[in-house]
Amino acid sequence: MPRWEPDAVGRLQAAALDLFAEQGFERTTIEEISRRAGLSKRSFFNHFGDKREVLFGPVSEMQRETVTREIAACPGTLPPLEAVVRGLQAAADAVFEARRDAAARRRDIVEANPELRERELRKQAALTDAIAAALRARGVDPDTALLSAHAGMVVHRTAMRRWTRSTDGRSLRDHLSDALNALRATAAQTAGQGDADEAS
Amino acid sequence: MPRWEPDAVGRLQAAALDLFAEQGFERTTIEEISRRAGLSKRSFFNHFGDKREVLFGPVSEMQRETVTREIAACPGTLPPLEAVVRGLQAAADAVFEARRDAAARRRDIVEANPELRERELRKQAALTDAIAAALRARGVDPDTALLSAHAGMVVHRTAMRRWTRSTDGRSLRDHLSDALNALRATAAQTAGQGDADEAS
Numbered sequence: 001m002p003r004w005e006p007d008a009v010g011r012l013q014a015a016a017l018d019l020f021a022e023q024g025f026e027r028t029t030i031e032e033i034s035r036r037a038g039l040s041k042r043s044f045f046n047h048f049g050d051k052r053e054v055l056f057g058p059v060s061e062m063q064r065e066t067v068t069r070e071i072a073a074c075p076g077t078l079p080p081l082e083a084v085v086r087g088l089q090a091a092a093d094a095v096f097e098a099r100r101d102a103a104a105r106r107r108d109i110v111e112a113n114p115e116l117r118e119r120e121l122r123k124q125a126a127l128t129d130a131i132a133a134a135l136r137a138r139g140v141d142p143d144t145a146l147l148s149a150h151a152g153m154v155v156h157r158t159a160m161r162r163w164t165r166s167t168d169g170r171s172l173r174d175h176l177s178d179a180l181n182a183l184r185a186t187a188a189q190t191a192g193q194g195d196a197d198e199a200s
Numbered sequence: 201m202p203r204w205e206p207d208a209v210g211r212l213q214a215a216a217l218d219l220f221a222e223q224g225f226e227r228t229t230i231e232e233i234s235r236r237a238g239l240s241k242r243s244f245f246n247h248f249g250d251k252r253e254v255l256f257g258p259v260s261e262m263q264r265e266t267v268t269r270e271i272a273a274c275p276g277t278l279p280p281l282e283a284v285v286r287g288l289q290a291a292a293d294a295v296f297e298a299r300r301d302a303a304a305r306r307r308d309i310v311e312a313n314p315e316l317r318e319r320e321l322r323k324q325a326a327l328t329d330a331i332a333a334a335l336r337a338r339g340v341d342p343d344t345a346l347l348s349a350h351a352g353m354v355v356h357r358t359a360m361r362r363w364t365r366s367t368d369g370r371s372l373r374d375h376l377s378d379a380l381n382a383l384r385a386t387a388a389q390t391a392g393q394g395d396a397d398e399a400s
Contacts (some may be wrong), residue, residue: 004358079389121321140290147358147379148386160318162343179347186348 009047009058011037016054021111025051025116051117055106059095060123064130066091071134080140084131084152085180088159092172100172104164109182126155155179208249209258211237216254217302225251225316243326252319255306260323264330266291266301271334280340282342284352285380287357291304292372296363304364328353355379 019028030051034044048054067087074083078180105143110116128149135145158179163172215236219228230251234244248254267287274283276376294304328349335345358379363372 034231078391079386081386081389082391086234110313117325118318118322121325122318125321143358143362144382144386146361147354149359151351151383151386152355154354156348158343158347161346182344182347183351184387186281186351187384188277188343189280189281191350 004127007167008037008039008043011055012039012044013046013102017105017109021105025109025113037157042137052116055110055116056123057120059099059128060127062095063091066094067127068130068134072132072137074138074140078137080135080144080178081155082153083135083149085155087131087134088156088197089173089176093160096172100164103160107160107164116181124153124157151183155183158182208237208243212216212239212244212247213254213302216308216390217305221305225309225313240389252316253308255316256319256323259299261293262295262326264327267327268296268334269331271331271339274338276338276399278350280335280338280344281351281380283338283357284334284348285355285376287331288352288356289373289376292359292376300363303360307360324353326355351383357381358382368393 006058016033017033018030019036028051030044031041033051033054034041036048036154037043048057067084067090069199070087070090072084097193110120128146131152132142132145132149136142136149140148155176156179157176159172162179163175166175216228216233219232228251229247230244231241231293233254234241237243248257265320267284267290270287270290271283274286278286308353310320328346332345332349333350333384334344335348336342340348355376356379359375362379363370363375366375
């Protein structure tokens with residue numbers, strides 16, 4: 001039985017983010033992360049399968065569960081993309097809002113490392129599939145479910161990007177609303193509104 | 201100097217698709233692909249760096265070049281997402297339309313293999329970045345460029361999926377128009393249009 005270690009996951013993640021930022025992801029060992037967190041290597045492996053997982057593990061699990069639970073709980077006639085954004089907003093409040101600094105540092109580390117970017121893409125693809133499945137469970141047809149899930153991920157990526165870069169203190173929830181509006185505006189623009197479309 | 205080998209790339213790709221479908225991606229060797237195509241192993245390596253690349257190589261290069269060239273050539277005031285879809289339509293005509301059967305078989309093979317799905321995600325991310333760069337070169341601000349590029353990729357994935365699955369003979373160009381309209385309809389739906397939104 002592992003000893004009870006208050007917030008071992010949070011301490012290990014904070015130590016890992018510090019070390020990755022200081023000396024790079026590749027050069028940091030699990031030994032160093034555990035020592036910096038004041039924990040044993042055994043504690044690390046109680047919570048994470050490998051070094052990469054410290055950047056992905058519990059948070060992406062919690063996100064997926066919260067998003068899909070909220071989608072299932074939305075009123076039945078709510079349009080699919082709105083249901084997806086409500087799910088993402090529930091996860092924003094429950095999982096991300098208190099971790100803005102960590103999210104920003106994590107983003108820089110992931111973007112700098114091709115191997116980590118790849119795992120990020122895979123996690124996003126898995127989340128997209130889970131969202132589409134949650135929509136199908138609401139009776140949304142498969143094509144619309146997949147389209148809405150992908151559109152929701154565009155909103156998610158846009159909002160995360162702005163939230164981790166901005167200093168105005170707006171919540172991720174609000175950035176998700178803004179990003180949905182931005183997607184709507186971008187999608188609605190047609191050539192007819194321009195004055196230089198050669199077909200007009 | 202390699203001998204001149206008419207459509208060596210096409211022959212190698214067709215042979216690879218046959219063999220991957222018959223016996224699986226993992227169990228097929230480059231030797232077998234070359235032999236089936238009536239070419240040497242050396243010919244294979246004249247065109248592809250490894251076995252996976254036979255599913256990705258020249259086609260994704262041609263697609264990227266065609267899409268970004270077309271975006272650059274669009275009228276300056278065309279809205280960003282419309283420019284992206286025009287780019288994708290140009291690539292649909294030039295690269296994909298004549299290869300529908302190969303595209304459908306390729307999709308099945310990629311979806312069945314995690315390693316190939318991963319490379320597919322990476323290629324799509326690279327195409328997204330190239331599209332965003334082409335939009336920025338038109339003077340589109342970086343946030344809108346990235347959002348429009350991602351939205352365009354949603355249109356692309358939706359259209360490819362329907363085109364490779366449908367038997368109605370509609371062109372990929374038309375499926376891209378349909379998918380853009382579907383994205384517009386999905387994005388435009390708001391809770392106010394439903395009759396069971398608890399906030400109304």
